[in-house]
């Protein structure tokens with residue numbers, strides 16, 4: 001449909017950095033916004049909150065006391081100041097509740113319980129085939145969640161939310177995968193409704209590469225305005241962070257680069273089309289290519305082993321795959337002009353030949369302006385990027401200033417559940 005406009009909006013994920021205009025003297029600054037300033041490290045003492053907001057000492061004290069009483073902030077003992085008021089450091093109380101994260105990959109599922117600061121309290125992992133469809137995969141997830149909660153010894157009443165990461169595009173407004181190329185049967189499946197009904201907590205569903213991008217940016221590249229993360233494992237995906245927020249596009253399809261058609265290629269892709277980037281440059285594609293050459297390969301780890309052994313065919317294939325990925329990324333980099341390109345996934349971040357091929361193409365083919373300030377780096381979080389990103393996303397949503405203010409206004413209750 002051409003010209004579809006109306007109620008479609010760009011979809012963003014994660015709260016923006018505190019808006020400087022809202023913390024100008026004279027503007028209303030709520031307790032919820034004070035909490036966000038502390039969470040983001042903008043101000044970590046009462047004195048800094050006064051300076052950052054222009055509020056009076058008594059107003060800051062009254063709002064901080066509300067947050068302390070609600071269990072959302074904690075304060076470490078500090079020096080007596082003035083007439084004896086303590087001035088300890090304030091911090092978000094990350095133990096006030098916990099978040100459960102389910103990371104669904106093509107061939108495995110990871111489940112974790114984390115505190116609100118992203119520390120893993122308990123974790124389990126098992127094999128799946130996501131292509132089996134939502135019914136069997138989610139039935140198993142539900143059973144494993146019960147076991148996870150029991151093993152972790154956590155109080156289910158203190159679960160803030162459940163987050164589910166999937167290897168495909170998601171319409172986050174409804175929590176459903178949307179035409180996911182490698183998840184047959186999952187299109188428009190009500191993942192959020194099903195798991196929310198089962199657990200009785202808010203459920204967030206998000207694309208895996210988006211979560212990884214947000215996790216890396218918030219943990220290691222906080223001051224970087226635009227970050228692109230590309231994950232190359234069995235498949236290929238990308239996540240985009242702009243000004244500290246996830247950029248999802250209009251239909252949640254931003255960054256879905258794995259199924260861009262490569263000129264002159266006709267290899268069949270898992271999505272059903274031919275010539276996709278994922279069909280020629282992913283880990284699965286390399287397995288097929290090397291298998292066709294008679295090599296002993298059955299998964300991505302075999303490709304890595306052959307490269308480590310110095311197998312010339314494997315090295316050449318991996319480097320060529322890196323160049324093909326670089327060809328697509330040259331365009332992406334020209335459009336986005338990011339400062340950081342993070343490479344993640346089995347193929348990209350552990351394989352120097354892939355990275356060499358990719359860098360060659362990007363730096364040779366891009367205009368100097370697009371790459372002058374571009375740094376290509378490896379993931380620092382590795383496999384934990386997905387769960388870290390999900391915690392950031394969930395905490396941003398559940399402890400957004402408006403949500404916290406509404407909850408405080410509603411009176412006392414369970415601090416772990418400001419939205420319920």
Ligand SMILES: [Zn+2]
Nearest residue numbers: 259269271276
């Ligand atoms: Zn495809």
